[in-house]
Amino acid sequence: AQTVTQSQPEMSVQEAETVTLSCTYxxxxxxxxxxxxxxPPSRQMILVIxxxxxxxxxxxxxxxxxxxxxAAKSFSLKISDSQLxxxxxxxxxxMKLEEYGNKLVFGAGTILRVKS
Amino acid sequence: NAGVTQTPKFxxxxxxxxxxxxxxxxxxxxxxxxxxxxxxMGLKLIYYSVGAGITDKGEVPNGYNVSRSTTEDxxxxxxxxxxxxxxxxxxxSSYPLQSGANVLTFGAGSxxxxx
Numbered sequence: 721a722q723t724v725t726q727s728q729p730e731m732s733v734q735e736a737e738t739v740t741l742s743c744t745y746x747x748x749x750x751x752x753x754x755x756x757x758x759x760p761p762s763r764q765m766i767l768v769i770x771x772x773x774x775x776x777x778x779x780x781x782x783x784x785x786x787x788x789x790x791a792a793k794s795f796s797l798k799i800s801d802s803q804l805x806x807x808x809x810x811x812x813x814x815m816k817l818e819e820y821g822n823k824l825v826f827g828a829g830t831i832l833r834v835k836s
Numbered sequence: 837n838a839g840v841t842q843t844p845k846f847x848x849x850x851x852x853x854x855x856x857x858x859x860x861x862x863x864x865x866x867x868x869x870x871x872x873x874x875x876x877m878g879l880k881l882i883y884y885s886v887g888a889g890i891t892d893k894g895e896v897p898n899g900y901n902v903s904r905s906t907t908e909d910x911x912x913x914x915x916x917x918x919x920x921x922x923x924x925x926x927x928x929s930s931y932p933l934q935s936g937a938n939v940l941t942f943g944a945g946s947x948x949x950x951x
Contacts, residue, residue: 724878765879765926765942811878821886822867822930823894824940826878 722747722814726827733802734835740787741797741830743812751817754788754795755824760808768810771795802834838862842927842943849917849950857912857946859927867930868910869894869940870902872923879926885910886932917950924948 723746733739745754756768771779771788778786783803787796799806812827840861849855861868866887871879871894881894885904899921901913910929914921924947928940 729876763924763945765928767939770939821884821892822932822940823869823881823884824879826880828876828878
């Protein structure tokens with residue numbers, strides 16, 4: 721079974737600065753997807769960024785980028801120019817490429833607080 | 837463009853009561869899921885469905901039942917509610933991974949408290 725570990729329960733960053741959230745995972749699979757989801761106080765789950773394991777190039781979405789290290793099974797999220805609206809719980813998630821159901825396995829989450 | 841709609845948003849139950857959380861999606865997604873999120877924790881999969889008439893257990897299915905009679909609806913039934921079922925429940929849906937669209941769309945969540 722796959723597991724996802726987020727070792728930082730809470731992080732804080734000053735507005736406009738850069739912060740990196742860590743995520744490691746354990747799998748014997750070769751084909752899979754990795755995701756970062758954001759959950760603001762509204763509770764809504766919002767996709768931030770995704771990475772296909774077969775792609776060596778790190779995914780980027782505006783101020784959000786990942787550092788995907790497949791051999792090390794590491795998938796960190798970098799948020800540049802942090803904004804107050806980035807304050808949220810961030811979840812790292814793993815999805816195996818399989819025939820029957822696209823099941824996400826989540827980490828425990830990291831609470832990020834952006835301070836003004 | 838409603839997406840995934842869950843009802844109710846909040847509910848308080850007494851121990852031993854039963855209830856159904858409703859979930860409807862209007863995106864014609866084949867796959868649907870129920871997750872629960874305990875305080876300070878990640879989401880854990882309760883049940884999932886790959887199409888009408890097909891359901892399967894996830895990581896934490898005990899105490900729950902589901903059905904999928906239509907593509908749109910995927911209700912979650914709690915029988916004999918227990919305090920351990922106090923949680924926030926999320927319904928989600930997606931296309932099959934093989935279609936290239938592997939992103940889950942989540943509902944807004946339903947907060948359930950069992951006293």
